[in-house]
Amino acid sequence: MQLQRLRALEPLHAPSLFFAESQATPFVRRPVGPDTCVALVKQCGSLTSLKAVHASMLRSHLHLNLHFLTHLVARYASLNALPHAHALFSRSESSDVFLWNVMIRGCVDGLQYRPSLGIYARMRGLGIVPDNFAFPFVLKACGCLGDLKSGALVHHDALRSGYDSDVFVGNSLVAMYGKCGRVDIARRVFDRMPETTVVSWSSIIGAYARNGCYEDGLRLFWEMLDRGVRPNKGAALDVMACVHREAEADVVCRVAMDNGLDSDLSVLNTAMIMYSRCGRIDVARTLFDGIHDKDLVCWSAMIEAYAKADMPLKALDLFGELLYLCIDPDAITLLSVLRACLELGSLLQACTVHAIIIRRFFENRVALSTCMVDLYAKCGNLEHARKLFDQMPEKNLISWSAMISGYAMHGNGREALYLFDQMKFSVKPDHILFVSVLSACSHSGLLNEGWECFESMSRDFGVTPIHEHYACMVDLLGRAGRLDEAVDFIERMPIEPNAGVWGALLGASRIHRDVERAEKAAKFLFELDPENPGRYAVLSNLYASLGNKEEADQIRDLMKRREVRKLSGHTIIEIGNRIYTFVAGDRSHPQTDVIYSELDKLMAKTQLEGYKPNFHEAEEEIKEIM
Numbered sequence: 001m002q003l004q005r006l007r008a009l010e011p012l013h014a015p016s017l018f019f020a021e022s023q024a025t026p027f028v029r030r031p032v033g034p035d036t037c038v039a040l041v042k043q044c045g046s047l048t049s050l051k052a053v054h055a056s057m058l059r060s061h062l063h064l065n066l067h068f069l070t071h072l073v074a075r076y077a078s079l080n081a082l083p084h085a086h087a088l089f090s091r092s093e094s095s096d097v098f099l100w101n102v103m104i105r106g107c108v109d110g111l112q113y114r115p116s117l118g119i120y121a122r123m124r125g126l127g128i129v130p131d132n133f134a135f136p137f138v139l140k141a142c143g144c145l146g147d148l149k150s151g152a153l154v155h156h157d158a159l160r161s162g163y164d165s166d167v168f169v170g171n172s173l174v175a176m177y178g179k180c181g182r183v184d185i186a187r188r189v190f191d192r193m194p195e196t197t198v199v200s201w202s203s204i205i206g207a208y209a210r211n212g213c214y215e216d217g218l219r220l221f222w223e224m225l226d227r228g229v230r231p232n233k234g235a236a237l238d239v240m241a242c243v244h245r246e247a248e249a250d251v252v253c254r255v256a257m258d259n260g261l262d263s264d265l266s267v268l269n270t271a272m273i274m275y276s277r278c279g280r281i282d283v284a285r286t287l288f289d290g291i292h293d294k295d296l297v298c299w300s301a302m303i304e305a306y307a308k309a310d311m312p313l314k315a316l317d318l319f320g321e322l323l324y325l326c327i328d329p330d331a332i333t334l335l336s337v338l339r340a341c342l343e344l345g346s347l348l349q350a351c352t353v354h355a356i357i358i359r360r361f362f363e364n365r366v367a368l369s370t371c372m373v374d375l376y377a378k379c380g381n382l383e384h385a386r387k388l389f390d391q392m393p394e395k396n397l398i399s400w401s402a403m404i405s406g407y408a409m410h411g412n413g414r415e416a417l418y419l420f421d422q423m424k425f426s427v428k429p430d431h432i433l434f435v436s437v438l439s440a441c442s443h444s445g446l447l448n449e450g451w452e453c454f455e456s457m458s459r460d461f462g463v464t465p466i467h468e469h470y471a472c473m474v475d476l477l478g479r480a481g482r483l484d485e486a487v488d489f490i491e492r493m494p495i496e497p498n499a500g501v502w503g504a505l506l507g508a509s510r511i512h513r514d515v516e517r518a519e520k521a522a523k524f525l526f527e528l529d530p531e532n533p534g535r536y537a538v539l540s541n542l543y544a545s546l547g548n549k550e551e552a553d554q555i556r557d558l559m560k561r562r563e564v565r566k567l568s569g570h571t572i573i574e575i576g577n578r579i580y581t582f583v584a585g586d587r588s589h590p591q592t593d594v595i596y597s598e599l600d601k602l603m604a605k606t607q608l609e610g611y612k613p614n615f616h617e618a619e620e621e622i623k624e625i626m
Contacts, residue, residue: 077106143179178207217242276305377406413444438472478508
């Protein structure tokens, strides 16, 4: 009865609750016991009320009670007040494993993974033996940090303590090794578990999915079903990440429905992404439209699906609906919208999204700011991109790479190299950034600088060149007209040239109308990349431009035999705050006559200026359609 009275009172009055009125003597007050105080702590829903309870505890000396202290630490941690929780914990000299578990869990739940490992290390140093409740949280911290070394040490502790056979510890070991990229060890742990649950199966399937072993993950899911284990939400989400074919997606969705998971919003959101990944964006939209109470994650998932499916206008239309419904986007939503804007290259859309980012106070987020730098650069506004880049309070490697790549794209090689020189004193470049730098040299004709950069990769930074770097060098040599050196460079490569490398040689051969080397590159490309219509088109157009009609026809016949279709060219333009899409050969626009009339006038003016159009590619496209 007394506890009910306490619970009915306002939390802000907590200090007065530590003494209750006696029924026999109304004016005499007696202290409330620790159990009642623990119950009161659990009722505190704010930091203010919890501090009030804590203050009363100090006056009544209840801070000496370990049971109360443990629950107080746990409650501070659950209210995201880790400094308060840690201060209480640090002043205690208790070796009670439950108190240590509470502090470790509080750090992990608060995403303070490294401090949680520090507490675990102190715990072991004091000779306190962790139990099966401590290991799962410590292993989760190791996994989230990708700290394989610490994870292996914790695994060793679990083995010595005899808790490695505990199903919860086993599940955590599987998840940890999966997050650290050692799916082979994760599988060994799973196979040796004396007892498995659906969480065990979900953990190993998730490990395979996270490491790109999709077929293995699917096989385990089918095996799980064969053994009569009913999937839970976690298993459904993990297996959906493994699905890349429509037929498999249909089966997985049917299993989810049969097990009552089709009403779960997170399952539906993941199913939308799964179907879009399988090329069925229409099914994803049907699922989206069927959800009545859509949350922000749902909207973000569909916007991301459109963006990844190269349907930027659809993504932006959906984003407009989101704003119309007064739903505030978060950073994840805006990143997907920025992806769509990048695809469009729309400066207007870029400015609109940037305004939303500033209004929502996301301007200091590195990922969003980096994306905006990339977007402004690709929209052709390097001034805005550089201004935003310079204003970023924190820059990471991707931020530098975005700005350098922007300069490279627009042929500002000198500026890109200057920025690279600034960056390398504070941030170590990786293989992706070197692609941007080499591309800048290539687009600006900086042959000597490109060679120096290429040679410094392994010499000064320990970065081993990969195919993309070799392709940039071939492009650099090719643009400079040094095709002999480019071929020699390819033949001396320590790794087997891929389609990107041969494609760079083919492109350079087209520029310099070198049939011999174009044929050499095409021979490899038709084997390495046989379904890419652009490779055939380049060689065919080169033949046609040189008057070799028979050879051009042979390439076109080869495309037909291999059922390779050339995709129609398209362009997107922005006029009067509206975006228009045009596809080659499409005359469905209501102003087609006006558009083509204007094109005729422009063509006439260019010819008066001395321009001689090359109709070979147009003729080849017409033949392809015929």
